[in-house]
Amino acid sequence: MRLVPLGSTGIMVSAVGFGGIPLIRLNFEEAETVLRHAVDRGVTFFDTANRYVDSEEKMGRAFAGLRDKVVIATKTGQRSAKAAMEELELSLARLGTDYIDLYQPHQVSKPEELEALLGPGGAMEALEAARTQGKIRHIGITSHSLAMARKLVATGLFATVQFPYNIVETEAADNLFPEAKAAGMGILVMKPFAGGMLDDGGLALRFLRRDPGLLALPGCDTVEQVDLAVDIFAAEADWTEADEAKAQAYRDELGSRFCRRCEYCQPCPQGVSITYAMMYRVVAKRMSPAKAVKFAATTMESVRNCLDCGECATRCPYNLPIPEMLREHLAMFDSHKAAQ
Template identity: 55%
Template sequence: MQYRNLGQTGLTISEVGFGCIPIIRLETNQAVKTLRHAYEQGITFYDTANAYRDSEDKIGRAFSGMRDKIVIATKTGRRDGAGALEHLENSLRMLQTEYIDLYQLHQVSREQDWEVATAAGGAFEVAKRAQQQGKIRHIGVTSHSLTMAVRLVKTGLFSTIQFPFNFIEDAAKGELRELAIKMNVGFIVMKPFAGGMIDNAAIAFKFLRQFPEMLPIPGFDSPEAVDEILSFYNEVNTVTDADLVLMDKYRNELGKQFCRRCEYCQPCPHGVSITPAMGYQVIARRMSPAVAVDFARNAMESVEKCIECGECVLRCPYELPIPEMLKKHHVMFKNHQESTK
């Protein structure tokens, strides 16, 4: 494992981090085992959020008594000061710590989010006050909007930017990456597998390792998953022509519009299983029609409950036309269903 500085923070971190969403589906003992295994293999950066259910609690349990050995990043999605402060205090309690190394304003992608967060008494003011009190060491921000992410970095207010980056969603390698390097802002890579759409870890990391100044934070749900990713770092990274062809195959399969499974659209007020239904097109291409129909039956039948109210569209950070895509996938599902009778 190699170590480097995280932008201008002065924090020394491992070249790959640990995205802690997947540990919410693990029993506490298994989560602690996975977290400790990652640390024993050299991972020192752990990214979580107040919204990730009991993720912070599991991290606190895993690293109790060894706080100075790791770097913890967490987040608040609240824009108002009172809400952000409540999240911060809860994070400190759950993580069993007196300070957060990196506290991030989460998913600042719209103008109105930015205006509220930076208004008097807003989330940013609370974070700055907490930083002065020693409860926060550095302040970062996350976004799914490239335009907004560039703007956020340009403000000079944040030590880090967290943004999606993978060989399918590679827009950040241009202006955003160059700006972060120029301003010495740490770049944290979310969604290294495009929200689960890339199911080949080796090819995903062949791409990512071409950008060593960017910190990928894959999610792990077992010690074996940790070992798989870290095994890639034991050899020199080489991207072959065959690798490039495979990347293109994934891009062509997914197209320009695909669900990253971030689940910001959930829950649907009418009971539609949006996230699994949004992935039916990919499932159908990787399985036979009969298997795909059986595998996704419950989710696809729930699409019939959609009344196209548009709430999911308003929540989607990628501005996907979700009802339209669901309808298209449902037609495909019905056709597959008919063909297998």
């Protein structure tokens, strides 16, 4: 596995990293198998977050005795100094380490969040103190808002920026990535599979492999997925006309108004299965409407409980009009059901 610099941090990392969200689906033994296989294949960069249920604990157990072989990144969603320090201490305990290589305030996408983060008593005060104490080596930042991500890069306060980028979400390449590179920042790519909507993993990773300045973080929960990522990033970049045609087909299918399955919108107070209901249009196209009706019946029937309170939309980092989209998908489901 090739090693590449993580921006100007002085840290060398594997050419592809490992996203920790899918570890939630595994038990501790299964997670250890996947994580240690990744280390054996040369992956050195592992990204997780305090809010990813038990992902940190699973990494901590898997990396016992391997701390010098891995670069660990984790995150906090807290904006105050006190709460951020509490989460940092919790992450250190869960990961079984006395330092974290890259600590990132998570999902800073609104002006008021940035103000709270950087203002008096804000999380940055605690993180800078923790860096002085040696508990953090470097401070990065993550966002789902392009405009905010560019503002965060311009502050000069962060060593890395983590942002969604994939076949169908390419806007960051026009300005965010060049600005981050000019500032000497490392660029971490979240959502390489568009939240699972890109079902051709090889195609999605080959697309990212073309830019050696990006560190892709594919989420893996099997050794086969690890092998796919490693094999692609260990090879020369290869992007064919056939690949571009497939990529364009995904763009035509998904557009820009689709759910990335981040699940920030949940839970719904009325029990609506928001994430899976938001996928109905794509499921119906890939399965056929007749099969989709049977497959998604329970999910789509839960949409009838929606009171249009809009709480889910306020939590969506992509600003999707979730209630409106749920109504559209329910109408489609009902039409498919009636046609049987």
